[in-house]
Amino acid sequence: MKTLELKITLLSFLFLGIISISYAQEKSPAHLGLFYPVSTHGTTAADYTNDFSLHLLTGLSGGETGAAIYGLAGIVRGDLQGAQISGLWNNVSGKVTGVQVAGILNQSADATKSVQIAGVGNINLGNSAFQASGMFNTAKNVTGGQFVGIANVADSVYGFQVAGIANISRSVNGLQVAGIANISPEIDGVQVGGISSVAKNVKGMQISGISNVADQVDGIQISGLVNRAKTVKGMQIGLINIADSSDLTIGLINIVKNGxxxxxxxxxxxxxxxxxxxxxxxxxxxxxxxxxxxxxxxxxxxxxxxxxxxxxxxxxxxxxxxxxxxxxxxxxxxxxxxxxxxxxxxxxxxxxxxxxxxxxxxxxxxxxxxxxxxxxxxxxxxxxxxxxxxxxxxxxxxxxxxx
The missing domain is CATH 2.40.160 (Porin)
Structure with a gap:
């Protein structure tokens, strides 16, 4: 039994050693290539962290600490500190500190201290400081802003969301502006929708061209047509205002339960x-x-x-x-x-x-x-x-x- 336990222990240490060796990073001043693995680092490209990378088509590395430029796409298995620029697609498995610029798509695990700019979309599995794209942005937590042509999606926003069509988030502490609709359960700030704004709790202001919907409003609802809320501690301004209770309603038709x-x-x-x-x-x-x-x-x-x-x-x-x-x-x-x-x-x-x-x-x-x-x-x-x-x-x- 002791012999078996010793063999298992030795095999475990050997396996961990192999993993460590395979992911060990070496510093490199530069990485040049056409496409993976045709480059100065060849098939071992993922084992290097580079100060500078330049690839005609695609490139792969374990990390970047300066500028990484690709004609089509770049993949970084670790962290990026600096700038990643590609014609189509950027992907970073670790943290991004700096900027990602892609003609189509940026992906990262965390970009708390970065700017992501893409022609089509940005996907962030963690936190993001700023995202701008033509179609969509996604992030877990946004600590700066999201700016997009179609839709922004985030768990929480401390800053702003600006979208041509829609913003969707669980909570916003700041500003939400959309050409069509905003959807966020918790608003502490201002929600502005071209057609509608939807929230559960609003502390601040809800503004829309057609309708605002909320459960609790501690502030102001302003719409071109309809405001709907359960409890309003503040003011509703619209052609039609509906509430269970409201301190002040300004409109042609005001359906207040206790009014x-x-x-x-x-x-x-x-x-x-x-x-x-x-x-x-x-x-x-x-x-x-x-x-x-x-x-x-x-x-x-x-x-x-x-x-x-x-x-x-x-x-x-x-x-x-x-x-x-x-x-x-x-x-x-x-x-x-x-x-x-x-x-x-x-x-x-x-x-x-x-x-x-x-x-x-x-x-x-x-x-x-x-x-x-x-x-x-x-x-x-x-x-x-x-x-x-x-x-x-x-x-x-x-x-x-x-x-």
Missing amino acids: DKRLGLSIDENLNSFLTFRSGGKRLYGIFGVGTNFEAADLPYGFEGGLGWNLLESNNFRLDVEGVSKYLTDFEDKEFSKFSFQLLPALKISERIHLFAGPNLSYIHSDDLDKVKHSGLVIWDEKSRKNYQSVVLGFTAGLNVRF
Whole structure:
């Protein structure tokens, strides 16, 4: 038994010795060649760490400490310190400190202190300082930035991601900018998407052309169309805002679970009549309505939009101030517009039903003086053959139903 154990021990040491010898590195000032193994180091190229390498087509080495230049592709089995430049492909099995430049693809195990630039893509199995490519970048952790034409993918980013189409990461501490979409569960900074931005938790700002989606927002959501979140400690700005709870929503339609929602009918001194939806938080709310003027047959389609603020509210009374814009048109060449500041005291008939009536100060513009019935106190007006403008003191009255 002892003889068998001794043989196993000797074989183990012999095997380890062979491995050590096969991976032992020798220093070389230069490595020149056409393609592997036609070079100054031949088949033993992987056993050398070179200060300088130059290969017409492809090259192989155990490490590089200066410049390594290849016509097509270069492979380094160890670490690279300096620059690796090839027409097509670079591959480093160890750490890269310096720069990798390839016409198509760069690959490395870790590039914490390096810059990777490729025509098509960069693949990093570890950390990366900066990656720039035409199509895609991948890394585990990015401590500087990723810049790409199509997509960036990373576990965590401490810096920035900029992509023509999409950025995907688990967490971002910094900036994410994409032409189409950003997807990251954790954002501590700014997320900007041309179409959409998606996150779970946002500390900072979410901006998109169409939609933002998040669970928790501690900051601001800004979108061209829709913001969606569960809890917002901050502000939502968009045409449509949806949240379970939100401190402040600015939009035409605001669906807040614990907020205010009212559907109403109104009429003003010009006999413009609108069905209007008011929605938002406890104080600030959005206004969106459709309607018409029954005495102006040439202007059958009406739209209303604006913002309101609840000045005070009690069990039997409510006082709001609103800025609203009303627009009538036939969708051809006739139109009437009116922008108003209106003060609306409301009597609560019940918890749900509110009657309101109050004064408004309005600026009116029309292409025809006689298109819409004019009443109220005219403070200023200007008439021309194809134009009518005026500032009028009038009134707004109606009924709101809260639900």
